[in-house]
Amino acid sequence: MILLLPVILALLFGTVILVFMFHHLFFLVYKHDTKTLPGGNMGFPFVGEAFGFFTPHKSLSIGNFLQQRCSRYGEVFKSYIFGSPTIISCDLELNKFVLQKEGKLFQSSYPKPIRDILGKHSLMIVTDVERHKKLRRIEVGLINKFSSTLNFLGDIDKLCISLMESWRGNQLILFSKQAKQFSFNLMLMNLLDMQPGEPLGLQLLEDFLTFMKGFVSIPINLPWTPYAKAVKARTRISSTLKQILNEWKNRKDVQVQNRQQKGDPFDEILVKEDLISDVEKVSILLDLLLAGYETTSGLLSLLVYFLAQSPQALQTLKDEHLAIRKKKKEGEPLNWEDYKQMEFTTMVINETLRCGNLVKFVHREAIKDVKFKGYHIPAGWKVLPILSAVHLEPSLHENPSEFNPWRWTDPATSKKVVPFGGGSRLCPGSELGKLEASFFLHYLLLNYRWTMKEEEYPMLYPYMDFPKGLLIALETETTNVN
Numbered sequence: 001m002i003l004l005l006p007v008i009l010a011l012l013f014g015t016v017i018l019v020f021m022f023h024h025l026f027f028l029v030y031k032h033d034t035k036t037l038p039g040g041n042m043g044f045p046f047v048g049e050a051f052g053f054f055t056p057h058k059s060l061s062i063g064n065f066l067q068q069r070c071s072r073y074g075e076v077f078k079s080y081i082f083g084s085p086t087i088i089s090c091d092l093e094l095n096k097f098v099l100q101k102e103g104k105l106f107q108s109s110y111p112k113p114i115r116d117i118l119g120k121h122s123l124m125i126v127t128d129v130e131r132h133k134k135l136r137r138i139e140v141g142l143i144n145k146f147s148s149t150l151n152f153l154g155d156i157d158k159l160c161i162s163l164m165e166s167w168r169g170n171q172l173i174l175f176s177k178q179a180k181q182f183s184f185n186l187m188l189m190n191l192l193d194m195q196p197g198e199p200l201g202l203q204l205l206e207d208f209l210t211f212m213k214g215f216v217s218i219p220i221n222l223p224w225t226p227y228a229k230a231v232k233a234r235t236r237i238s239s240t241l242k243q244i245l246n247e248w249k250n251r252k253d254v255q256v257q258n259r260q261q262k263g264d265p266f267d268e269i270l271v272k273e274d275l276i277s278d279v280e281k282v283s284i285l286l287d288l289l290l291a292g293y294e295t296t297s298g299l300l301s302l303l304v305y306f307l308a309q310s311p312q313a314l315q316t317l318k319d320e321h322l323a324i325r326k327k328k329k330e331g332e333p334l335n336w337e338d339y340k341q342m343e344f345t346t347m348v349i350n351e352t353l354r355c356g357n358l359v360k361f362v363h364r365e366a367i368k369d370v371k372f373k374g375y376h377i378p379a380g381w382k383v384l385p386i387l388s389a390v391h392l393e394p395s396l397h398e399n400p401s402e403f404n405p406w407r408w409t410d411p412a413t414s415k416k417v418v419p420f421g422g423g424s425r426l427c428p429g430s431e432l433g434k435l436e437a438s439f440f441l442h443y444l445l446l447n448y449r450w451t452m453k454e455e456e457y458p459m460l461y462p463y464m465d466f467p468k469g470l471l472i473a474l475e476t477e478t479t480n481v482n
């Protein structure tokens with residue numbers, strides 16, 4: 001029997017390869033009238049064009065693969081990625097159409113490794129329209145409720161001030177890590193009522209960092225791989241969140257009762273809500289912690305990076321924040337009114353999102369045969385709207401690789417930039433992310449000047465990251481504020 005094992009394995013392996021080749025050829029040659037499909041290349045059997053598609057590149061470019069394919073076949077082309085025939089779209093109109101027709105012609109379709117890591121109850125994964133609506137209503141409610149409370153604004157303020165204090169005397173910092181800690185702590189304080197530095201919070205942060213490494217790694221489930229470690233980290237995160245939820249339900253102490261009487265969002269929406277199971281509640285917390293900290297911290301790093309090379313934008317921004325601070329008493333926290341006055345700040349954040357491309361593309365699948373602009377998109381095919389390609393398209397944006405916040409004075413710009421996706425899956429945390437970034441910039445600009453100490457660029461892996469961690473040198477800002 002032992003001797004037969006290699007033969008059986010070889011046969012199994014051979015069969016799998018043959019099935020993939022057949023699948024590949026079937027889609028390529030027989031199943032569809034190739035004339036109506038967009039042009040393109042299905043690459044090698046089994047892997048298709050995955051290697052080209054996933055080659056890391058600077059966030060201010062679309063990378064060689066898309067560049068070459070677009071110039072050869074046009075902005076919409078066919079390919080074979082993730083073991084599936086795929087339509088890749090760098091076209092603004094098709095991207096918008098795909099996002100708007102969610103649930104009718106297209107649906108979310110993240111690859112299995114991402115589904116395994118996020119869990120089947122994650123909002124991004126759920127495809128059933130009614131279930132998505134129900135979970136989304138709860139998540140949006142939670143985000144809106146806690147971000148509109150005074151507590152939340154006060155927490156951002158406090159956390160920014162203590163971060164600025166912690167940097168005193170430090171000339172060099174790895175900014176990327178600091179930004180991750182900052183946005184994670186903010187989510188912990190507001191979602192889970194935990195103070196920064198609490199042991200359970202530190203454990204959660206460590207598990208989230210492991211989780212993220214696996215999220216962007218090759219999905220091989222062997223004990224030593226980042227992917228396997230991420231799956232384990234996810235299990236630990238879920239059980240910690242479950243424990244927190246249970247403690248919250250059973251606690252009767254004065255602090256909890258006070259919060260319950262005040263209509264605490266966490267209590268009202270997660271503890272009392274009985275339309276969803278505890279597993280779904282844990283998944284909601286996980287969604288918000290993950291989406292809330294990873295993207296916002298990326299945005300903060302990108303802001304520091306782009307502003308370091310744009311003295312004019314930096315000065316205009318500083319003037320805006322000095323003017324806001326001058327109207328306030330010494331030490332008075334920021335409020336909604338101040339936020340509404342941060343007009344140039346909003347333009348800087350929008351331009352940073354356009355150039356930084358935190359989310360390069362989203363995953364969709366056609367659920368019906370679709371005809372659009374003369375292209376045929378067959379049911380069952382993957383569709384990848386590439387958000388970054390539209391942000392960097394020269395026919396839509398003048399000098400697209402130039403960081404120029406003033407381009408946002410033209411209202412048409414916002415129609416050609418979609419960093420938060422669209423349709424029924426439009427990011428529910430967009431305003432929250434912008435608010436956090438605006439407050440953070442306020443304190444950073446009033447306290448420090450900074451320069452980059454190493455040459456590096458934001459890279460898309462496809463998730464955005466700074467390979468060297470964004471090392472910056474800080475100098476205390478001496479401008480007199482009050």
Ligand code: HEM
Nearest residue numbers: 123124291292295296358359362419420421425427429433
């Ligand atoms: C600040 C930068 C952010 C960017 C660039 C960003 C980008 C995106 C994008 C492109 C999507 C759509 C995904 C898809 O269509 O498949 C999305 C969805 C989502 N985002 Fe964000 N996001 C940001 C911040 C946040 C924050 C702060 C939160 C929460 C606190 C959040 C929570 C979510 C959730 C829950 C979804 C899933 C929505 C659904 O499927 O219905 N995001 N985000």
